Amino acid sequence: MDEESIAIIIKTLKHEKIDLVVTLPEEPTSPLTEEIRRDPYFTSVTVAGEGHGISLCAGASLSGRRCVFVTGIAGLLVGAWSLAQMGVLYGIPVLILASYRGDIADHSGISGAQLFMFQQIGEPLLNALRIPYKVVDKKSDLERRIVDGHSACQGFGTPLVLLLTGDVLWSNDSTA
Amino acid sequence: MVKRFDCLKLLASWMDEHMLTVTSRGGNAREWAHLRPGGANFHSLNLGTCLGFALGVSLAFPRRKVIAIDSDGSLLLDTSALVTVAEVNPPNLLILVFDNQSYANMGATATARAADLEKMAEGAGIKKTGTITTLEEFGTVVRKAFDAQELAFYVVKAAPGRERVKVDSRFIHGRPMLENFVTVVRNHPDYRGGFTPAKE
Numbered sequence: 001m002d003e004e005s006i007a008i009i010i011k012t013l014k015h016e017k018i019d020l021v022v023t024l025p026e027e028p029t030s031p032l033t034e035e036i037r038r039d040p041y042f043t044s045v046t047v048a049g050e051g052h053g054i055s056l057c058a059g060a061s062l063s064g065r066r067c068v069f070v071t072g073i074a075g076l077l078v079g080a081w082s083l084a085q086m087g088v089l090y091g092i093p094v095l096i097l098a099s100y101r102g103d104i105a106d107h108s109g110i111s112g113a114q115l116f117m118f119q120q121i122g123e124p125l126l127n128a129l130r131i132p133y134k135v136v137d138k139k140s141d142l143e144r145r146i147v148d149g150h151s152a153c154q155g156f157g158t159p160l161v162l163l164l165t166g167d168v169l170w171s172n173d174s175t176a
Numbered sequence: 177m178v179k180r181f182d183c184l185k186l187l188a189s190w191m192d193e194h195m196l197t198v199t200s201r202g203g204n205a206r207e208w209a210h211l212r213p214g215g216a217n218f219h220s221l222n223l224g225t226c227l228g229f230a231l232g233v234s235l236a237f238p239r240r241k242v243i244a245i246d247s248d249g250s251l252l253l254d255t256s257a258l259v260t261v262a263e264v265n266p267p268n269l270l271i272l273v274f275d276n277q278s279y280a281n282m283g284a285t286a287t288a289r290a291a292d293l294e295k296m297a298e299g300a301g302i303k304k305t306g307t308i309t310t311l312e313e314f315g316t317v318v319r320k321a322f323d324a325q326e327l328a329f330y331v332v333k334a335a336p337g338r339e340r341v342k343v344d345s346r347f348i349h350g351r352p353m354l355e356n357f358v359t360v361v362r363n364h365p366d367y368r369g370g371f372t373p374a375k376e
Contacts, residue, residue, distance in 0.1 A: 020235060043235065045235075045260065045263075045264055046260075046263070047228075047256075047257075047260045048256035048257070048259035048260050049254060049256035049257065049260075051224060051225070051228070051254050051257075052224070052225070052227060052228025052231070052254050052256065052257035052260060053228065053260075054228070055221075055224075055225040055226075055227075055228030055229040055232065055257075056228040056229065056231050056232040056235075056260070057232060058229055058232060059198065059218070059228065059229035059230060059231065059232025059233040059236070060232035060233065060235050060236045061232070062218070062232075062233075062354070062357065062358065062361070063196075063232065063233045063236030063237060063361055063367075064236055064361065064362075064367045064368045064369050065232070065235060065236035065368060067232075081222075081224065081225075082224070082225055082228070085221070085222050085225050086225075089222075089350065090350070090351070090354050091351065091354070092354075
């Protein structure tokens, strides 16, 4: 993720008064979470597992603290149990920004077999969990998608995922 | 070993109306709902989700005591939460793990076996930890932690079984319980806003 995407995301989170950012660092979004960690506006929590990271966001969100969970497709897989509990069972709004690992724009160093697994399972998992999601692959859409996603997850009463890919995530080497 | 209900009865007598609680499923939820029918209580979180949820509540209400009433089986499903809790170190969070050494709803099924849950919490970096084996200890040690502004974690060795209590089951599970929690929280003097429930 490049500086322009990072700047848009940070500006939009502040506009939305989202000041609690929860993450388990992963490669493409780590420049974003590092920048957030340095910004005194945010309370940044680095979790040791995505399951309790999602539960943490649910507890905070339901209690009135605006927050976002930053992860990747693997984090959604690991956190599926908590997503099912907080989403299907309780309908708690949690905004999630997830790098779309395994999208055809993913030029990171992990194996093609691993990427293919993410590509095959990511979106079907979200559909199975009845979690709305939107693929965001253009920087020009990023601000609007975050604002709309935040509003929609609160209005719908559900976790909601923005899958970041294309020039939002892979600006320098993307073919998307 | 202690009787969980006796400990919870003591705990309920210490609570003020603005404190918040989060419980795991089963006897923890039923007994606590009976003892503290009002107030901000989120009940019946499923295995592995209680501690993370309580941490989130503690970050939303930093000036209020938040109590996680968890169980051994639930904690074991996501012990990595201990690492996160230790690093965040919220001074308003008190964690009580009632350890009956079984998945009680299914009868005698082993949970931690030879593992020491207190040492796991200590090893994760939580500075104030303990294991409670008598009601007297609960009344003194846990009370002190309850009054302090410091993250604390206690394993309470509890006898299997649950107290037969009257409780309206609708308010310890699912959406009715959640709506009750939201209503109380939205009227809390420290509420910062942010949650808009879905329209029916």
